[in-house]
Amino acid sequence: MTRVVVLGDSAATRYFLRQGLSIQQLEFVGLATGPDRERLAYGFEYGSAASRFKGTVEVGADAVVLAGRYGRGGLRHDTIPFLDVAAPAGEPVEPDVVVLAADWDRPLPGWLTESAPRVVRFGRPASVAPEAVVVPPAVGWAAEEIAAAVRPLSAVAAAAVVAVGGGSGADPDRASALAARGGAAGAVVSPWPAADGVAGVTVVDGAERAVATAVLHLAVEEPVEAAAVVRRITSAARRTRLDVRPGPAGGADALGSADALVDASAVTAAGRSVVVPFHCDVRTLEAALACDLATGLATWA
The missing domain is CATH 3.40.50.720 (NAD(P)-binding Rossmann-like Domain)
Structure with a gap:
């Protein structure tokens, strides 16, 4: 125990x-x-x-x-x-x-x-x-895991995720983060490692909602196919807290889930651009990540 x-x-x-x-x-x-x-x-x-x-x-x-x-x-x-x-x-x-x-x-x-x-x-x-x-922020963590799954297909040159409902009104550094990064009023900006030497950025509106709806944008160095991206994320989901659904999937499907839900039907890849929509119940996912840290099962830590 x-x-x-x-x-x-x-x-x-x-x-x-x-x-x-x-x-x-x-x-x-x-x-x-x-x-x-x-x-x-x-x-x-x-x-x-x-x-x-x-x-x-x-x-x-x-x-x-x-x-x-x-x-x-x-x-x-x-x-x-x-x-x-x-x-x-x-x-x-x-x-x-x-x-x-x-x-x-x-x-x-x-x-x-x-x-x-x-x-x-x-x-x-x-x-x-x-x-x-x-414990990592749920939206940034999910984006980082998805980016890590895509990297074997092609190196990631840049990454950003835009989300609705992933902010924290209790974040003491919110005002300074906005001032330093020039974020829009009501937004929270936080970085996360997208690849070696590449920092991804999460931009969310400041409101706290039960479920965050997000879109991850990746700029990759070699063209990839959407089907290959879905296969890579599905493979990663077997060992991390990602849940790939054939879709369509919405925020209600993620409510109460300890996994970030990826809508496979909406994944697109055109040229060197990859777009992956996902949803997550912020509090529930972050609690699950804390449990993984407590039990030593956090493969991502």
């Missing part, structure tokens, strides 16, 4: 908890939240656009108690103790993985890190736990 501690209460960490309960390898041994623990209960039960939590959530003084038919198996009962990171060491926790919310800004106590856990963070790198592996 992989022992996991979650520090911070956010939509991302609640999605991570919900998905992690379905993974037999993960055991949640501690949770640190803010003072409003009822917010945790409400958000855990109702905070998913795809479905409500299939169980009950009871918040006590020392733990959150989950019960119902959720996750793996049938009727379940899970108790996750609350942690006070400012308190002296009590019973040893000894986690294998510590997962941080994007806004977690308190130093990790020695009694929590003496077991040398892997640290995973939602959001951007921070001065607190700078060694943490950051």
Whole structure:
């Protein structure tokens, strides 16, 4: 079993908890939240656009108690103790993985890190736990995986993805990113590695939506055929979180899915230009990527 501690209460960490309960390898041994623990209960039960939590959530003084038919198996009962990171060491926790919310800004106590856990963070790198592996943004991650699948056909010379619904209103660097890159009002711009020496760029509108709809544009050095591109992405989907559908496919098909959905019917290739539309449930996919990091199954990390 992989022992996991979650520090911070956010939509991302609640999605991570919900998905992690379905993974037999993960055991949640501690949770640190803010003072409003009822917010945790409400958000855990109702905070998913795809479905409500299939169980009950009871918040006590020392733990959150989950019960119902959720996750793996049938009727379940899970108790996750609350942690006070400012308190002296009590019973040893000894986690294998510590997962941080994007806004977690308190130093990790020695009694929590003496077991040398892997640290995973939602959001951007921070001065607190700078060694943490950051969960990648869903849209940029999917674009990078698709570009990697296409590269064996032809080298990628340039890449960009335009998306609706992949922004994060809580991103503290949003204003500076816009100022530095000259983005349009309401847009968020972030880079990702498209190939050796080639930086891809993601441009999304600033609104947070359950599902992001995106179009990836690749400039390749040698002409390729659309059918070959679909075959390469389909092959990559067997080992990563891509789901290739024959199409037509829309955002509703991706809602609640832990994979990025590629619409194969809309993939085009003309000359040295390749266009690949895809959709992803941003929170659900990022939670799944965090689970992959926690279990050590992240082939992309």
